[in-house]
Each structure stands twice: as C-alpha cells, then as structure tokens.
Amino acid sequence: MKNGYLSTWAKNVSPSPTLAVDAKAKALKAAGEDVCGFGAGEPDFDTPSFIKDACAQALAEGKTKYAPAAGIPALRNSLAQRYFEKGILSEKSPNQVIVSPGGKYSCYLAILATCGAGDEVIIPAPYWVSYPEMVKLAGATPRVVFAGDEQGFKVSPEQIEEVLSPASRMIILNSPSNPTGCLYNRKEMEAIVELACKHDLLIMSDEIYEYLLYDEVEHFSPASFSEEAAARVITVSGFSKTFSMTGWRLGTLVANPEISKAVADLQSQTTSNATTFAQFGALTAMENWDKSMQAVDEMLVHFDRRRLKLLEGLQGTHGITCQRSEGAFYLFPNISSYGLSSEEFSARLLEEEKVAVVSGHAFGAEGYIRLSYATSDEIIEKGLKRIQSFCGNL
Numbered sequence: 001m002k003n004g005y006l007s008t009w010a011k012n013v014s015p016s017p018t019l020a021v022d023a024k025a026k027a028l029k030a031a032g033e034d035v036c037g038f039g040a041g042e043p044d045f046d047t048p049s050f051i052k053d054a055c056a057q058a059l060a061e062g063k064t065k066y067a068p069a070a071g072i073p074a075l076r077n078s079l080a081q082r083y084f085e086k087g088i089l090s091e092k093s094p095n096q097v098i099v100s101p102g103g104k105y106s107c108y109l110a111i112l113a114t115c116g117a118g119d120e121v122i123i124p125a126p127y128w129v130s131y132p133e134m135v136k137l138a139g140a141t142p143r144v145v146f147a148g149d150e151q152g153f154k155v156s157p158e159q160i161e162e163v164l165s166p167a168s169r170m171i172i173l174n175s176p177s178n179p180t181g182c183l184y185n186r187k188e189m190e191a192i193v194e195l196a197c198k199h200d201l202l203i204m205s206d207e208i209y210e211y212l213l214y215d216e217v218e219h220f221s222p223a224s225f226s227e228e229a230a231a232r233v234i235t236v237s238g239f240s241k242t243f244s245m246t247g248w249r250l251g252t253l254v255a256n257p258e259i260s261k262a263v264a265d266l267q268s269q270t271t272s273n274a275t276t277f278a279q280f281g282a283l284t285a286m287e288n289w290d291k292s293m294q295a296v297d298e299m300l301v302h303f304d305r306r307r308l309k310l311l312e313g314l315q316g317t318h319g320i321t322c323q324r325s326e327g328a329f330y331l332f333p334n335i336s337s338y339g340l341s342s343e344e345f346s347a348r349l350l351e352e353e354k355v356a357v358v359s360g361h362a363f364g365a366e367g368y369i370r371l372s373y374a375t376s377d378e379i380i381e382k383g384l385k386r387i388q389s390f391c392g393n394l
C-alpha cells in the first residue's frame with residue numbers, strides 16, 4: 001500500500017510492557033521453566049464467591065442482552081450513593097457515574113473527552129504505563145514530571161508549576177500509585193488541587209487502588225475537597241483490584257455532568273455497555289458493602305505480610321534500596337547502583353535467574369524495577385534468594 005497499512009495512531013502506540021512481561025513469564029512457565037513471576041498487576045485471589053454467584057444467577061436469569069451504555073441503573077445508583085457518602089458527589093446523582101469495560105477504559109475516555117490537539121497533560125513519573133500512550137492517542141502531549149525515591153516518588157506543586165504553559169490542560173494523579181505504592185497525604189493532595197484550581201486545570205484522579213492500603217494510612221480523593229475541586233476532577237476507579245475482578249472488565253468514572261455525558265456518549269459509540277451480567281455481580285458487591293470489605297480485609301492481611309517480607313528481603317540485598325510502600329501491591333526498588341539500565345537488569349534477571357520483574361523504564365523511571373507482591377509467599381521467598389544471588393554476581 002502506498003502509505004502503509006497503519007494509521008499514525010497505530011504506528012505511534014507502544015504495547016503495554018507490563019502485560020508483555022506477564023505474557024513472557026507465563027510462556028516460560030508453560031514451557032516447563034520454574035519462573036518466579038513478580039510482573040502481574042492483579043491480585044492472585046479468586047473473586048469472592050458471593051459476587052460470582054450473583055453473576056451466575058444473572059446469567060441464569062437471561063441478563064445477557066445489551067444494557068444502557070453508561071451502565072445498569074441499579075449499579076450506577078449504588079455507586080452514586082457510595083460516591084456521595086465519600087464526598088465526591090455533592091448529591092446522589094447516578095447520571096454523573098459511568099460504568100465502563102475496565103478502569104483502563106475509564107482513564108482513556110476521561111482523557112479523550114477532555115483533551116485533544118494542542119493540550120498538554122502533566123503526568124507525574126513514575127507513572128502507570130498507559131497514561132502517556134492514552135494522552136497521545138487523544139492527540140494531546142504528555143508532560144512528564146519526575147519524582148524519585150528521595151522525594152517518596154511524589155511530585156511537589158512547585159515541580160508541576162515549573163512545566164505549566166498556556167497549553168496545560170490536565171494533571172493525572174494516581175494515589176496509591178502503580179508502580180511505587182506511594183500515597184499522597186491530605187496536605188500534599190490539597191496543595192495539588194489548589195494549584196489545579198489556581199491554574200484552571202483538570203485532574204484525572206485514578207483511584208483504582210483506593211482500598212488497598214497498609215500501615216493504617218488514609219486515602220484522599222481530590223474531588224472530595226470542595227465543590228470547585230469536584231467540578232474539575234474526574235475520578236476513575238473500578239472493581240479489578242479491590243475485589244480481585246480483573247477479568248470481569250468493570251471500571252467506573254465520576255465527573256461533572258457535562259464530562260460524564262460526553263464520556264457516556266463516547267462509550268455508546270465505541271464499546272456500548274460493560275458486560276451486562278458482570279455488572280450484576282458488581283451490583284451485589286456494592287449492595288453488600290460490609291461483606292465486600294470483609295473480603296478485601298482478608299486479602300489485605302496476605303498482601304501486607306508479603307509486602308513486608310519482600311521489602312525486608314530487598315532492603316537486605318546489597319546494592320538495592322527500597323522505599324516502604326503504603327498502598328497497592330507493588331514495590332519499586334532502586335537498582336541504579338549496579339550501573340545497568342533497568343531494561344538490561346530485568347532482562348538478565350529473567351534470563352539468568354528466571355525472575356520476572358518489570359523494568360522501571362516502562363514507568364518513566366530509569367534505575368528502578370517494579371515487583372508485584374500479588375503472588376505467593378513461596379514465590380517471594382524463592383524469588384528473593386534468586387535476586388540476591390543475581391545481585392551478588394553483578
């Protein structure tokens with residue numbers, strides 16, 4: 001073909017490196033290799049059975065048809081109630097809540113609905129791999145602001161101010177963060193919201209890990225700070241990480257009525273509704289909140305134990321430094337003292353010791369690697385021994 005088969009968008013987009021590492025580790029395992037996988041960004045527990053049962057019942061009852069594009073009314077209602085209680089919505093308005101096929105799609109639609117050519121989107125790094133690609137797919141330009149471990153991986157308002165321009169349109173926040181597990185406290189979050197209000201910026205707050213917290217820390221949603229904040233913050237979340245429902249593909253989005261309507265319209269023309277019977281499972285999770293949170297608490301006991309085990313092992317490895325995380329299920333150690341690029345480090349670690357981690361490069365953070373502790377204690381113990389042996393030979 002004269003101009004090739006692909007569009008500019010397709011030529012410029014990179015495949016998700018985290019999914020690629022996971023696929024590689026799974027392929028090695030399938031080929032009989034004894035791989036310790038720290039790549040996966042998903043809980044290793046099953047979805048709580050009462051949620052699965054509700055979905056099975058919906059299927060049995062024939063809830064297998066198209067649903068309204070923005071989500072089944074009962075689920076939007078119940079999410080609106082929760083967001084109202086959290087202060088993210090000033091009134092219980094289900095029309096401001098959208099259910100999408102995954103938090104990833106909620107993020108994409110949030111960006112697509114509000115940003116375009118000529119706009120700049122400020123992305124604090126280390127960032128979740130998909131943000132820059134989504135911004136580019138919307139025709140906008142990512143402006144990355146880096147915060148290393150010496151500042152707890154959190155950007156300051158001054159750093160954001162330094163990259164502001166007349167084209168600045170949105171700041172993306174992700175607290176607790178993938179890949180670092182860091183969490184913005186109230187004061188830090190308030191300072192960024194204040195800056196967004198002062199400079200007339202939108203915020204996309206990706207809160208997909210909002211319930212996976214440790215050390216008794218508290219999560220803060222920027223939309224809950226004031227009416228003005230609520231108007232300019234798009235809050236994204238979903239069922240994947242909290243309830244171990246990654247394969248269900250269910251995300252949420254809350255925004256002001258104008259943005260929510262635009263997101264619903266975009267969704268109606270691109271995917272239509274998130275899977276109908278899956279939404280009935282999610283509805284049961286929402287309607288039995290205490291039971292759902294009890295299931296989350298049970299998962300958290302395991303995540304916390306593994307977090308501390310992995311943290312201690314990494315901190316005890318000569319040449320590695322590792323920040324204590326406060327949320328999600330990742331640690332993001334600094335491996336820069338070895339003088340290898342993070343891609344080289346992770347490729348060799350997989351090749352030589354069969355340990356799968358994700359290179360920090362993928363998250364806009366050279367000199368780091370990401371390990372997910374959503375894996376068994378045995379894998380963590382075995383993986384740590386291999387990492388220590390690998391590092392000892394470098």
Ligand SMILES: Cc1ncc(COP(=O)(O)O)c(C=O)c1O
Nearest residue numbers: 041102103104128178208238240
């Ligand atoms: C920061 C962040 N946001 C959003 C998502 C998307 O989650 P999902 O599409 O499974 O709901 C992920 C998944 O890895 C994530 O880590």
